[in-house]
Amino acid sequence: MTKGARRAYKTGLSRGVIVEAALGLTAERGLDGWSMRDLTARLDTSLSVIYHHVGDRQRVSAAVIDRIFAEFELRLDEPDWRALLHGILSQVIEHLSRYPGTATWLLRNGPQTEQLLPSLDAGMSRMLEAGWGAEAAIAFSTAFNTCLGLIALGDQRSSDAGERGMAGLEALLTAHPDAGPGAQEMLRMVRRYVGDPAERDVAHREQCRYALARMLDGMSARLELIRSAAL
Known part of the structure; x- marks a missing residue:
């Protein structure tokens, strides 16, 4: 040239x-x-x-x-609010976990993407129909952001090295002379997050899905209280 x-x-x-x-x-x-x-x-x-x-x-x-989000396979016509929300957030966990940093971006910027709007509208609509009322938006946002936060935490764990993060906790639990059965049980879980990256990813997705299920349990209990108060 x-x-x-x-x-x-x-x-x-x-x-x-x-x-x-x-x-x-x-x-x-x-x-x-x-x-x-x-x-x-x-x-x-x-x-x-x-x-x-x-x-x-x-x-x-x-x-x-x-x-x-275009990769998601969703049934937005699902009539039950819990089943629909579980379907949406399960897809969030599955897909965003493959792309580090995307969950953090959504936490910073909010759902400012066109592909997310149909899911947001469908989820909110089912919740309003179920009786969530004025709590629908904050409940939906809390569920969504909780899943995003767990994914973002997994991204951070993946970048941790040496004595930081889960590796540091593993070293502490292993070396502590007074570690009892509770600490040993925690150590079994922690060891899934250090070493083999594939096992770590599987463990993280399992943790996210567990948190999602328990969060939905709590939301269902809260909805029963809202409905009872409206009677």
Whole structure:
């Protein structure tokens, strides 16, 4: 290339191709682990092309979230509020866990993605029909954000190393001379989160699903109180 000549970038790119590349980077490095420069390098294109088709970094991130939600298999016509909410949040746990940083992005920014709106509307509608009334929105948000928080915690655990996080707790429980049966039972759980990454991911999903089930138990009990007070 002669001095002063402009590099010939790929320009025949679509929004879909750009978002797929960003999704791939997110699976590999986490949503916060790559830059727009990394994205342009992967696509062999320029920032102006990405801005034209998708937008700035925030819009690209939102598009990645939308792309993930497009993978969900949901029955939004489910008439029971609990079954519908369980279906939505189970998909959140399953899919967002594959893409580190996406749960944290949603916690920071809220559900500002088009693909999420039908799920939000259906879930809220079933809850209103069930009698949640003025508590419907805060109950739905609490359930959603609790699952997101657990996923985000799993992302953080995955990045912990050395004596931090679960590895540090394992070392403490192993070395403590007075560890009784309670500590030993906790140690059995903790050991699933250190070592083999595949086992750690399985354990984390199980924990998220357990928390979701117990949270829905509590919500069901709360709804009974709301209904009783309305009689």
